[in-house]
Amino acid sequence: SSHSLRGPVALSHLLLRTLVPPAGRVVDATCGNGKDTLLLAELVGPHGHVFAFDIQPAACERTMTRLREAELHERVTVHTIGHERMGTVVSAPLAAVVFNLGWLPGGDRAVTTRPETTCAALEASLNLLQPGGCLLITCYPGHEGGDRETAAVCAWAAALCAGRWHVWRMGQMNVSAAAPFCVLIQQGRSADVP
Numbered sequence: 312s313s314h315s316l317r318g319p320v321a322l323s324h325l326l327l328r329t330l331v332p333p334a335g336r337v338v339d340a341t342c343g344n345g346k347d348t349l350l351l352a353e354l355v356g357p358h359g360h361v362f363a364f365d366i367q368p369a370a371c372e373r374t375m376t377r378l379r380e381a382e383l384h385e386r387v388t389v390h391t392i393g394h395e396r397m398g399t400v401v402s403a404p405l406a407a408v409v410f411n412l413g414w415l416p417g418g419d420r421a422v423t424t425r426p427e428t429t430c431a432a433l434e435a436s437l438n439l440l441q442p443g444g445c446l447l448i449t450c451y452p453g454h455e456g457g458d459r460e461t462a463a464v465c466a467w468a469a470a471l472c473a474g475r476w477h478v479w480r481m482g483q484m485n486v487s488a489a490a491p492f493c494v495l496i497q498q499g500r501s502a503d504v505p
């Protein structure tokens with residue numbers, strides 16, 4: 312395979328390539344520079360749709376520019392509102408919801424995701440997922456404030472009912488203990504029940 316596995320974003324992309332179906336409806340909860348949005352738009356194909364969110368207008372514009380350059384903008388709707396309000400503009404069923412937490416690379420580090428709004432958005436995401444649908448979160452425990460947010464996300468994820476949700480934590484082992492990692496949550500299908 313030619314897919315790099317350096318770092319959690321690369322891992323998240325590898326997972327998304329398997330988990331996002333053609334014609335799926337998906338959410339990028341933190342579109343930032345739009346790299347995840349672009350991959351999602353490729354994966355859902357001409358019959359799917361990506362709903363992207365960011366609170367920074369500049370991030371939303373950059374995402375839209377990237378999508379237009381790739382001529383995939385018709386598959387994407389960008390909302391300049393907090394992801395904790397995604398339920399006001401997106402309805403079920405979703406095949407995937409993606410969060411890349413922390414601050415925008417190359418942007419203002421003061422504008423970062425926060426535990427309260429992140430957890431509210433994660434909770435909203437669960438209610439929108441289809442059976443077999445996935446929630447994929449990249450956490451940054453080494454960022455200032457990211458430690459507290461990572462702890463909140465992990466406590467929330469670890470408490471999900473094991474009969475209904477398949478919850479995974481995936482991180483590189485030969486790096487700093489504070490290195491970023493992925494949390495993957497799949498909604499079980501009724502066939503999964505033992």
Ligand code: SAM
Pocket residue numbers: 340341342343344345346347348364365366367370392393394395411412413414415416422423424425428
């Ligand atoms: N996925 C992006 C990419 O590929 O370029 C990087 C995302 S960056 C790590 C995190 C983004 O979350 C920032 O652009 C920030 O503005 C955004 N953000 C912070 N709080 C938010 C909220 N409540 N709702 C939506 N986006 C938020």
